[in-house]
Amino acid sequence: MTRSFQYLRPDFPREACEMKAKHGGKAVFWAGGTDLMLQWRRGAVDIDYCIDLSGLDELRQIRSGEDATVIGALATIASLQAHESLGSDFPVLLDMAERFATPQIRNVATVGGNLCHGVPSADCAPPLISLDAEVRILSPEGERTLSLESFFVGPKQTALADDEMLAEISVRRLPPRSVCTFERMARSYVDIALASAACRLTIDEESRISEARIVMGAVAPVPLRSTGAEELLVGIPLVDITEGLLAEVGARAASDTRPISDVRTTAAYRKHLSGVLVKRAVAEAVRRLGE
Amino acid sequence: MTIEVNLRVNGVDHAVEIQPHESLGRVLNGRLGLNGVRISCKEGECGACTVLVDGEAVTSCIMLAVQAGDRDIQTIEGLGTPDDLHPIQQAFVDEHGFQCGFCTPGFVMSSKALLEATPHPDASEIAEGLSGHICRCGTYPNIIRAVQRAAEELGQEATNE
Numbered sequence: 048m049t050r051s052f053q054y055l056r057p058d059f060p061r062e063a064c065e066m067k068a069k070h071g072g073k074a075v076f077w078a079g080g081t082d083l084m085l086q087w088r089r090g091a092v093d094i095d096y097c098i099d100l101s102g103l104d105e106l107r108q109i110r111s112g113e114d115a116t117v118i119g120a121l122a123t124i125a126s127l128q129a130h131e132s133l134g135s136d137f138p139v140l141l142d143m144a145e146r147f148a149t150p151q152i153r154n155v156a157t158v159g160g161n162l163c164h165g166v167p168s169a170d171c172a173p174p175l176i177s178l179d180a181e182v183r184i185l186s187p188e189g190e191r192t193l194s195l196e197s198f199f200v201g202p203k204q205t206a207l208a209d210d211e212m213l214a215e216i217s218v219r220r221l222p223p224r225s226v227c228t229f230e231r232m233a234r235s236y237v238d239i240a241l242a243s244a245a246c247r248l249t250i251d252e253e254s255r256i257s258e259a260r261i262v263m264g265a266v267a268p269v270p271l272r273s274t275g276a277e278e279l280l281v282g283i284p285l286v287d288i289t290e291g292l293l294a295e296v297g298a299r300a301a302s303d304t305r306p307i308s309d310v311r312t313t314a315a316y317r318k319h320l321s322g323v324l325v326k327r328a329v330a331e332a333v334r335r336l337g338e
Numbered sequence: 339m340t341i342e343v344n345l346r347v348n349g350v351d352h353a354v355e356i357q358p359h360e361s362l363g364r365v366l367n368g369r370l371g372l373n374g375v376r377i378s379c380k381e382g383e384c385g386a387c388t389v390l391v392d393g394e395a396v397t398s399c400i401m402l403a404v405q406a407g408d409r410d411i412q413t414i415e416g417l418g419t420p421d422d423l424h425p426i427q428q429a430f431v432d433e434h435g436f437q438c439g440f441c442t443p444g445f446v447m448s449s450k451a452l453l454e455a456t457p458h459p460d461a462s463e464i465a466e467g468l469s470g471h472i473c474r475c476g477t478y479p480n481i482i483r484a485v486q487r488a489a490e491e492l493g494q495e496a497t498n499e
Binding site for chain 1: 359397402452
């Protein structure tokens with residue numbers, strides 16, 4: 048192979064943004080590289096400058112605070128599993144991490160890399176969106192915050208400008224009586240999701256659903272929230288959630304999807320599957336809330 | 339552009355000039371002659387190239403070599419010798435945890451990481467821990483028995499120490 052690229056290694060996040068600003072569209076941030084290496088070898092991305100983020104230790108941390116947990120963009124998937132309190136505060140993230148690719152990939156792949164790759168099947172996206180996660184974005188001039196839901200713009204497209212970097216993902220502590228679940232279907236352990244679904248339900252003191260989030264992966268150009276399906280659940284007492292209502296919620300969510308056919312499966316199957324996974328995710332959340 | 343990195347492999351430092359895009363697996367195998375690092379799928383799917391970096395299993399075929407600079411890299415070559423196999427290697431032999439042997443170094447390295455984190459795994463924990471490996475000869479049941487046997491051996495060693 049004769050192609051290669053220039054290598055840059057910033058010591059600080061701001062320096063990384065400045066390098067990106069200087070070199071433009073053919074410079075990439077390289078985190079774990081588990082997606083990027085394959086894309087580059089296939090010729091799917093042009094890279095003149097590789098900005099290796101390995102030196103930015105501060106973005107590798109996971110900090111649990113009183114009100115929120117902040118996950119550095121460079122935290123590996125394995126570090127989610129290893130963290131002392133993340134799994135008890137947000138069990139769904141542990142659940143997701145355990146089903147993310149392989150142990151070797153989880154040791155290297157980062158949460159930020161999974162999100163910035165911008166693919167609709169990214170496993171980190173549905174659970175984090177259902178938790179109302181926000182992202183902190185740095186640029187040479189400053190920073191901004193936006194919801195993770197609005198971070199995704201199209202297939203492999205995010206809200207990041209050329210000189211911007213995803214620094215952190217923050218998740219507020221959930222209200223009491225909340226449960227979040229994640230369902231994922233793939234051909235094998237290693238394969239990316241054919242479809243996935245996350246559900247977060249919060250109930251009030253009378254055990255009525257006060258908040259619902261339903262987010263699907265791999266069934267639209269971006270990870271997709273179904274507010275229509277959420278509305279079917281809000282205000283309903285837990286005891287009144289019937290098999291019929293679950294089916295209706297699944298069908299409503301599936302009707303919002305705009306899947307594609309590709310090498311892995313057909314659009315029709317993805318649409319069907321999204322309904323099944325949403326139904327399962329909601330049923331599991333209801334079951335746990337009832338415990 | 340070439341860059342110089344220090345690769346500390348099995349306790350020995352190697353100063354190597356590499357190109358930025360080169361994978362760790364390619365440098366270990368091609369440059370340092372460690373042919374126990376089996377480059378196969380080149381996509382991080384099959385696990386044959388698995389080595390340990392700071393004790394964690396990684397697929398070296400898709401990791402930039404430069405990112406492993408100044409870190410502790412362990413390959414199968416650093417584990418045992420033909421006359422003095424590591425207990426995990428011996429257990430793979432005793433349980434016939436391979437047929438052609440191509441995938442074996444990767445399985446052994448992941449088994450090492452697994453047993454360090456979980457000294458007494460049950461069969462499903464072993465299957466999960468080795469889920470990033472493919473054995474095309476299909477010796478999975480033997481591999482699981484080999485890891486269980488290695489766990490017993492290593493537990494025994496630890497007790498005797």
